[in-house]
Structure formats: C-alpha cells, structure tokens
Amino acid sequence: MSASMSSLKINQHSLTRMDKQHINYFTALLGAEYVLASSHEGFEEFASDQTEDLKFNPSLVLIPANTSEVSEIMRYCNIHLLPVTVRGAGTGLAGGALATHGGIVLSMQRFNKILEIDVQNLQVTTEPGVITQVLQDAVKEKGLFYPPDPASKGSCFIGGNVSHNSGGPKAVKYGVVRDYVLNLELVLPNGEIIITGANTLKNSTGYNLTQLVVGSEGTLGVITKIVLKLIHHPQFNLLMLAPFASAEKACEAVSAVFRAGLIPSGLEFMERNAMLWSARYLDVMPFEIKEGEEAFLLIELDGNDLEAITRDVEKAAEVLCQFEAGDILLADTETQKESIWKVRRSINPAIRSFSYKKELDIVVPRANLPQVLYSVRQVGEKYGFETVSYGHAGDGNLHVNIVRGNHSDDFWKNQIPTAVGEMFEKVIQLGGLLSGEHGIGYVQKPYMELMFPEIQLELMRKIKAVFDPNNILNPGKIF
Ligand SMILES: Cc1cc2nc3c(=O)[nH]c(=O)nc-3n(C[C@H](O)[C@H](O)[C@H](O)COP(=O)(O)OP(=O)(O)OC[C@H]3O[C@@H](n4cnc5c(N)ncnc54)[C@H](O)[C@@H]3O)c2cc1C
Numbered sequence: 193m194s195a196s197m198s199s200l201k202i203n204q205h206s207l208t209r210m211d212k213q214h215i216n217y218f219t220a221l222l223g224a225e226y227v228l229a230s231s232h233e234g235f236e237e238f239a240s241d242q243t244e245d246l247k248f249n250p251s252l253v254l255i256p257a258n259t260s261e262v263s264e265i266m267r268y269c270n271i272h273l274l275p276v277t278v279r280g281a282g283t284g285l286a287g288g289a290l291a292t293h294g295g296i297v298l299s300m301q302r303f304n305k306i307l308e309i310d311v312q313n314l315q316v317t318t319e320p321g322v323i324t325q326v327l328q329d330a331v332k333e334k335g336l337f338y339p340p341d342p343a344s345k346g347s348c349f350i351g352g353n354v355s356h357n358s359g360g361p362k363a364v365k366y367g368v369v370r371d372y373v374l375n376l377e378l379v380l381p382n383g384e385i386i387i388t389g390a391n392t393l394k395n396s397t398g399y400n401l402t403q404l405v406v407g408s409e410g411t412l413g414v415i416t417k418i419v420l421k422l423i424h425h426p427q428f429n430l431l432m433l434a435p436f437a438s439a440e441k442a443c444e445a446v447s448a449v450f451r452a453g454l455i456p457s458g459l460e461f462m463e464r465n466a467m468l469w470s471a472r473y474l475d476v477m478p479f480e481i482k483e484g485e486e487a488f489l490l491i492e493l494d495g496n497d498l499e500a501i502t503r504d505v506e507k508a509a510e511v512l513c514q515f516e517a518g519d520i521l522l523a524d525t526e527t528q529k530e531s532i533w534k535v536r537r538s539i540n541p542a543i544r545s546f547s548y549k550k551e552l553d554i555v556v557p558r559a560n561l562p563q564v565l566y567s568v569r570q571v572g573e574k575y576g577f578e579t580v581s582y583g584h585a586g587d588g589n590l591h592v593n594i595v596r597g598n599h600s601d602d603f604w605k606n607q608i609p610t611a612v613g614e615m616f617e618k619v620i621q622l623g624g625l626l627s628g629e630h631g632i633g634y635v636q637k638p639y640m641e642l643m644f645p646e647i648q649l650e651l652m653r654k655i656k657a658v659f660d661p662n663n664i665l666n667p668g669k670i671f
Contacts, residue, residue, distance in 0.1 A: 210251040210296075214272065218254055221264055226302075228253040238279065238297045242344075242540075243287040243635055245548055250277065250291035257302045259377060259385060259416040266414065267383025269296065269664055276381075277666050278410040280320065280352030283344045285540075285551055286633025288356070288409045292668045298414065300351050306330050307417070314422045315374065315391060320351020320415050337425040339366035342629075343537040351415050357407030359629035361458040361492070361536075364586030366423075368629065370406045377417035378405060381660040391419050404655070409631045410666045412659040429457060429494035430505050431529045433479060435518040439463060439487035443562040445515035446489065446585045450558065452511050454504055458492035459586030461561075466539045466582040466593075473542030478531035479521055489517075489585065490536055539582050540591070548596035550608060550635075554619045555628030558588040567618035568592050575611045589628035609638070616642050632670045640671050 210229070218227045228235050229252060238253045240246060256262050269276050275295030282289050291297050303321035309331055310316065316331055316338065324345040331338050341360040342348055352358070354376070359368045376388045378401075388402040389395050395402070405412055436442035442461060449459065464486050471477035489512065493504045509520055523529045543549050556564045565581060568590075572579040577599060583591040592615065596604055616626055616639050626636050626643055640649060649671055656663070656670075 210274075214268075214274065215252065217268060218252065218265070222254060222256060222261060226255040226257070228255070237282070238299065239291075241279075241282040241284045241287065241289045242544070243285055243290070243633070244550055246287055246290055246634070248290045248292050249294070250297040251294050253297045253299055255299045255302055259379060262298070262379045262414050262416055263383045263385050265296075265298065265383075266379050266381055266665075270382045270662055273662055273664060275664055275667050278355075278414050280349035280355070281323070281344075281347050283348040284352060284356065284631070284633060285553070286356075286409075286627070286631040287635045288631055288633035288666070288669055289352075290634055292634055295664075300349060300414075303351070303416065309334055309336070309422075311336070313391070314424075315419055316422055317391075317417065317419050318350055320349060320354070320418055322350050324348055324350055324353055331422055332425060335425055336422040338372065338420060338422055339363075340369045340372060343540065350418060350420075354406055354415055354418055355408065355410050356629065356631045359584060359587065359589065361460055361533075361584060363584060363629075364459050365455050365457040365494075370403060372420045372422075373402060373406050373418065374421055375419040376402050376405055376415050378413035379416055380413050381662065381665040385416075386413075393421065407631070409633060409669055411656055411669055413665070426457070426494040427496045428498045428501055429492055429529075430501050431458075431523040431532060432489075432491045432493075432505060432508060432512075433521040433523065433532055434489045434491070434509075434512045435482065435485040435520075436487050436489070437484050437516060437518065439565060440562045441515045442487040442489050442517075443565050443585065445512050445517070446561055447559040448511050448515065449491070449508055450586070452507060454493070454508055454511075456491050456508070456586060457494040458490065460490040460536055460583065461585035461590070462488045462490065462536065462539065462582040463580055464488075465578075465580045466543070467535060469546060469580065470535045470538045470542040473545055474535065474538055476531070478528065478535065482518070485518060490532065536582075539580075543580055543593050543595065548604075550594040550596075550612065551630075552592040552594070552612065552615060553583075553589070553627045553630035554592060554615070554624055555587065555589040556619060556622045556624035558586070560622040560624070561585060561588055561590065564590060564619060564622050564624065567622070568615050571611050571614050571618070574614075575607055577608075577611070584628070587628060588624070613639060613642065634669055637669065637671055 275293040277291045279289040300321040303319035307317040339362045342358045578595040580593045
C-alpha cells in the first residue's frame with residue numbers, strides 16, 4: 193500500500209470542518225473546556241510549531257487528561273476516518289506537530305505528571321507532557337541524571353523528545369533519548385492500549401517495539417507513559433571556548449579531540465555569525481569576539497574527579513592549538529558557564545527573530561565535518577544565499593540555517609528546494625543522513641527518496657500501515 197493510496201481513506205469532509213455530531217461527542221467525553229474550535233482563544237497557537245513560517249489550521253483541538261480518553265478519541269477517529277496529529281509543546285523544527293491534513297490536533301499538555309522516581313532501579317516513569325527541564329530538575333534533586341538535553345529543554349516535552357529521538361549537546365558522551373527509553377505505554381490508532389516492553393535494561397524478547405516507536409514522529413501511536421533509565425549525576429564540569437580563524441580548521445579539530453582519547457560531555461561548533469546574532473538577540477555578550485575569529489568550539493568535560501578533568505582540559509587545549517585555535521577561554525564559575533551556554537542555546541531563536549529561515553539538521557561521520565561545511569557553503573555561494581551553521585559537532589551533527597533575508601517569494605519557493613536537494617546529495621555522498629535529531633516530519637520528506645531506495649521506503653510504509661491501516665495518525669509525515 194502506498195502512502196498516497198492509504199491517505200485517501202481519510203474523511204475528506206473533515207479536512208475543512210468538523211461535523212456538529214463529532215464536536216458533541218468530544219465535548220461529552222472531555223468537557224467543553226478541552227475541546228477547542230477556531231473561535232476559542234489560544235486556538236491559533238496550535239496551527240504552527242517552530243518550523244519556518246508554516247501554518248496549518250486544524251478543525252479542532254482536543255486536550256485529553258488520561259490514557260482512556262486518548263484511547264476513546266482514537267477509537268472514534270478511526271471509525272470516522274478523522275485525521276489526528278499528536279502535539280507536544282510544538283517546538284519541533286520539522287513540522288511534525290502540524291495538522292497538514294486538517295482534522296484534530298491532540299494536545300498532550302495535560303499529561304504533565306512525573307509518576308514515579310524509582311531510586312532502587314534508577315528509573316523514572318513519567319507522562320509525556322512533562323517539560324524536559326522539569327524532569328531533569330526533579331531527578332537531580334535525588335542526585336540522579338537524565339542527560340538528553342535538547343537546547344529547547346526549557347519548553348519541549350519529554351513525549352516530543354521520545355517521538356523525535358532528540359539529542360542535544362550532551363548526546364556526544366551520554367547518548368540520545370533512545371538510549372534512555374526502557375518502556376512505553378502506547379495508544380494505537382484504533383484505540384487499543386499496549387505496553388511496548390518491560391522496565392528492564394535488556395530486551396531480546398521479540399521485535400523491540402519500544403525502540404521502533406522512539407523516533408517514529410507520532411505516526412505509529414500516541415505515547416501516554418514513558419519509563420526512562422537514569423544515571424548518577426557527574427559532580428564537576430569545566431567549559432572551554434576556543435576561537436578559530438578558520439571554520440574548516442575548527443571542524444578538523446573536532447575529530448582530533450576524540451582521537452586524543454578525550455570524550456567531552458559537549459562539543460559544539462558555532463560560526464561567527466551564529467554567535468553574533470545570538471548576542472544581539474540576548475543583548476549581552478559574556479565574552480569578546482575578535483576580528484578574524486570565524487568560528488568557535490565550545491567544549492565541556494565532566495566527571496567526578498576534578499583533577500582528572502583539569503588534565504583533560506589541558507590535553508584538549510593542546511589538541512586545539514594544533515589546529516590554530518586562538519586564546520581559549522576557560523569558564524569555571526557556574527554563572528560564566530551558564531551565560532556561555534545561554535548564547536549557544538539562543539542561536540536558533542536569534543536567527544528566527546531576525547529573518548525567516550530554513551534549518552537543516554544534517555549529520556555525517558564526525559571526521560567528514562570539514563568537507564560537509566565546505567560543501568554547504570559552496571551551495572550557498574552558488575545560489576547566492578547566506579548560511580549560518582552551528583551544532584553538535586562532536587556527533588557530526590550540523591544545523592545549517594539558510595537565511596531568507598531579502599530574497600523574494602519566488603526565489604524562496606523555487607530555488608531553495610533545489611539548493612537543499614544539492615546539499616543533501618553532498619551529505620549522502622559523505623556518508624551522512626538528512627536528520628540527526630530534528631526528524632523528517634513534513635519539511636524534509638520530499639528528500640527521503642534521495643536517501644533511501646524504494647525497497648526501504650516501502651518497508652517503512654508497510655510498518656506504518658500495520659500500525660495504522662487507515663492512515664489517520666499524523667498523515668503526510670516522513671513519507
Ligand atoms: C530553540 C530550539 C532548540 C532546539 N534544540 C534542539 C536540540 O538541541 N536537540 C534536538 O534534538 N532538538 C532540538 N530542538 C527541536 C525540538 O525542540 C525537539 O524536536 C523536541 O523533541 C520537540 O518536542 P515537542 O514537545 O515540542 O514536540 P512537538 O513539536 O509538539 O512534536 C514533535 C513530534 O512528536 C510527536 N509527538 C509529540 N508528543 C507525542 C506523543 N505523546 N505521542 C506520540 N507522538 C508525539 C508529534 O506528532 C510530532 O511529530 C530545538 C527546537 C528549538 C525551537
């Protein structure tokens with residue numbers, strides 16, 4: 193079954209308006225307060241996420257409070273062929289939470305409780321609508337650590353993180369969300385409720401449905417409960433900021449740091465303009481950016497032995513100097529560290545606040561970072577647009593922002609997709625992928641055919657069809 197065939201099953205009528213009969217049913221189930229039609233205050237915010245300037249109005253927003261309400265909504269929508277798009281906090285950068293086919297947006301915002309912190313087993317059971325930072329702070333109070341830390345951690349939901357298999361600066365040492373998910377409660381598109389595995393550290397018992405759902409971008413089921421593995425919080429960390437006159441040299445230094453036997457708990461790359469725009473946006477610059485400094489590496493090292501970390505910092509500095517790093521700033525107070533991380537975390541909203549942009553989330557084997565940076569810049573020069581790049585360089589993951597600036601609608605609509613295709617082709621030639629952590633969602637799906645042969649796309653479509661034969665759940669995403 194192809195995606196386009198299955199999407200025909202969606203009730204076309206529901207794309208533009210919702211029948212009174214459906215609204216009455218949902219109102220009886222959830223209460224009027226939790227059924228939002230377009231006339232409701234706050235409805236607007238469900239039409240967009242953080243992806244470019246895209247906007248898709250749903251017909252209705254439903255805000256359930258528990259698993260049985262989600263189950264009943266899905267059962268009903270499956271019978272009536274109403275499209276449903278699950279929404280976390282709406283911070284996604286691939287348009288995954290956009291109701292591109294209209295219908296219902298299912299907001300998980302009331303699933304906001306941490307259910308249990310199991311100190312015996314080093315696990316936490318949580319609802320999906322908990323803000324990532326809130327979860328991190330809650331387990332930290334017990335001396336425990338949940339490392340995945342997307343730069344949006346102050347606003348995104350843990351359920352969105354699981355659906356995207358999100359990363360963040362700490363992924364380079366501690367891994368991505370997938371490495372911490374042990375078990376899920378999932379409502380299938382027909383309303384049935386399953387537990388995908390068990391709260392165990394290992395699983396060789398049949399196909400691993402838990403890990404299939406992680407990163408499936410809300411296309412296979414609605415996640416209503418999550419069990420995560422925790423570790424102990426490292427006691428100390430030190431942060432270095434190294435400037436480079438050449439961005440390519442900065443990228444070359446990244447793999448050299450690991451070859452020297454170091455495993456930083458963060459290794460971020462930032463082009464000069466990324467830093468300058470962020471500082472302008474925050475209206476503060478906690479360090480000086482000198483003339484001729486073209487790029488920066490931000491390196492964090494952590495552990496429980498401060499002397500060992502200090503030795504690692506010295507070793508890292510030696511490596512960076514081999515690649516012509518300038519004066520390295522060592523941040524050792526918490527305030528200084530936080531202010532530098534704040535500049536890094538604010539790059540995305542900073543660029544967005546100054547110009548429309550398209551953000552790519554490419555990932556290549558780490559040592560190919562210099563070539564991929566060169567290639568995307570070449571494409572930008574060829575087409576005449578500015579790119580601002582930054583990202584989780586230690587993972588080979590680069591966020592390339594194509595800045596719209598004064599380019600016309602015509603240029604943006606017709607030239608950019610071709611240019612993006614050329615960039616992706618280079619990435620694939622360099623052994624990389626279209627997305628390292630943001631997902632495919634709506635905006636990158638036209639490029640999936642560059643990445644995978646038809647046989648692989650067909651396998652993925654068939655998996656989707658097994659879970660969701662009527663294609664009602666997040667239709668039009670991934671492929
Ligand atoms: C400033 C900024 C910085 C960012 N930095 C990072 C970063 O460092 N690393 C990174 O990986 N990402 C980053 N992101 C992207 C984004 O924050 C993540 O993708 C995040 O995981 C999305 O979570 P959300 O709750 O906002 O999900 P949403 O955007 O609401 O949804 C994302 C996807 O998950 C699905 N979904 C959500 N909840 C559920 C559920 N309960 N069940 C099933 N499907 C569900 C949706 O259908 C959608 O497909 C950043 C975004 C911004 C704006």
